[in-house]
Amino acid sequence: MYHDRDFGLYIEGRWSWGSGTQKKPILDPATEGVIGHIPDANSDDIEQALQSAAAGFKLWKAVQPWERSEKLRNVSQLLRQRIDELSIVMSTESGKPLAESRGEWIACAEQFEWYAEEAKRIFGQIYPGRDEATRMSVIYQPVGVVAAFSAWNFPALLPARKIAAALAAGCSVILKPAGETPGCAAAIVKACHDAGLPPGAVNMVTGNSARIAEQLIRSPIVRKVSLTGSTPVGKQLLHLCADGVKKATMELGGHAPVLIFADADIEAAAEACAKAKFRNCGQVCASPSRFYLQEAAYDRFAKRFTEVAQQLTIGRFDAPGADFGPLANARGLAHSKRIVKDALERGAKLLTGGKQPAGLDRGFFFEPTVLGHVPDDATIMIEEPFAPIAPLAVFRDFDDVVARANATPFGLTGYVFSRDLRTATMAAEALEVGMVGINEVAIASADAPFGGIKESGMGREGGSLGIKDYLEAKFIKTRLT
Incomplete structure (x- = not known):
């Protein structure tokens, strides 16, 4: 079953093995046997993903919130329908017992269900002016292209927290999943494809994490970075974000x-x-x-x-x-x-x-x-x-x-x-x-904010706060003539 699935790059709405020749093995942690391979994206592949996400952002942000909501709800429904097959994929590549895998896929689907509703609740604010000819307001707009990096310990829930919130806000996403567990990420991307999201709204690249992260974050196309990973990796990515003054959500280590x-x-x-x-x-x-x-x-x-x-x-x-x-x-x-x-x-x-x-x-x-x-x-x-x-x-x-x-x-x-x-x-x-x-x-x-303080990170995922990190506030002051 694992070998029959797509585990390549997903760019411009299509699966491929990219332009490179390198690939990385995926191991079954219970047997140490090779169960599949993923492509090692090269710089050309990553640049193609960046261009795809830029074009996808223009398409997706123009989709009205109620339509975005419907598509995200469709993703949730597709994941629920496929839960038996997907639980075996997760258990095979992560080692989890089947009961834990099923529970995680349910939590993954709930993220898309929750953010399907949050897409319709991106409320602005109206302020009274200081005179009768003044109007003041705040609107919220999607931040842009998001580079999302997820870990292997929750290979469906962690990508879902990022993808669902970003899409609900109107952003496009380039996902880099963990090399140990790419099958679960690919299944989420496939559900997004089957739910009718436009090409470029969601993209996925696999391969060398450090090289991919550096090229994505240094690109001016990426305006937001979201990572679930270790504290040392988080610090490295924050340094890259600082060079481009980019928004970052970091869900890092805990004890x-x-x-x-x-x-x-x-x-x-x-x-x-x-x-x-x-x-x-x-x-x-x-x-x-x-x-x-x-x-x-x-x-x-x-x-x-x-x-x-x-x-x-x-x-x-x-x-x-x-x-x-x-x-x-x-x-x-x-x-x-x-x-x-x-x-x-x-x-x-x-x-x-x-x-x-x-x-x-x-x-x-x-x-x-x-x-x-x-x-x-x-x-x-x-x-x-x-x-x-x-x-x-x-x-x-x-x-x-x-x-x-x-x-x-x-x-x-x-x-x-x-x-x-x-x-x-x-x-x-x-x-x-x-x-x-x-x-x-x-x-x-899904309905509660998740995140830490100190060296455990910044920002929140989940709940009504989770979508805020994918939005920019814009203040508008109008004088009536």
Whole structure:
């Protein structure tokens, strides 16, 4: 099935393998076998995509909002109709269990559904003039061509957040998906094509990320950049954006603190946190990833959390009962081994996991791992783990845990578990993050803004705020003659 799909370049409304001869393999992370290839776009291909997007912008911005809305709704419906096939594509190239893949495609379709409505709600403002002959107003217009870069951990949802919002605003898009998971991005682009979007409104290029990013962002045609990726990559792209004074939305790394106060429902919190932590093999930027437990809660939380981790069935998505897949690539596997080794050397206790599972000699599998009494100087408490490894630590009081939670440069998400309204509210307000879940770990949805502060990024995706980053405000003052 994977080999029968289009995974080439999509430019001017057509699929092709471009003008170059280089191609890159795509691996099944569960077997390390090659499942397909993508073209490595050269400079001529990228320039063609830029020209296509420029022409597409002129066509698409002239489409009236209600018609744009209808086409975006059609994209959502097509994705829902194809969900069985697309879930297999996602699980094959990302390693996710089928249930997670289905859930992500539903979330992807919801982005297009939400922004189909937002396309009709780009409201301006009218201001009273200072005299009877003066009129003042603000209108919002699409920023222009958008260069969108998405990551491999959510290969459908992340492109959808960018494409749907940009198209709703009237922008055209050039998408550069992650090399590990191009099939999902291609499926979204195909749905846009089948929904009747004009040529050039959506374009896709694949290949060397650094080279493609530099050429796209340096081009005067691109006026807006949106990235979901690591903080180091975000900083590099921001430097490129600065040279052209271009708008940027950056959804970067996270290292979410979880504050478990002693008055919380400890067993329920442990179960919810474990399921969230090990979702997508821990490769979630908003995942709960540093667990701070008040002393009286530690033993009960650690026990239940470890039990949930041990109940997960590891295997390829089509293996019977598999609900925990591999890491996406060899880099993730090596990183997992390194941070576990470092934590243990610094005095952490291994509660479960910590190694590659027996019997799975191929693939990038790593056991769900829980580390107890992890010191603050361990690498896993400082660097974004992006792995199925949960570090547990103890805290004494409110001020202690807030200071430690805010001690990293990350500021994407945070979580608080407490039955006390005052404690929960004060903690949520004190955390230096863009999003907080109180007694809740599922906080992302199409109708809510998603994004962080500090080195976790800038701007928001999703919700009514998400479309604003693809619009420019224009003030108009009129004197009646």
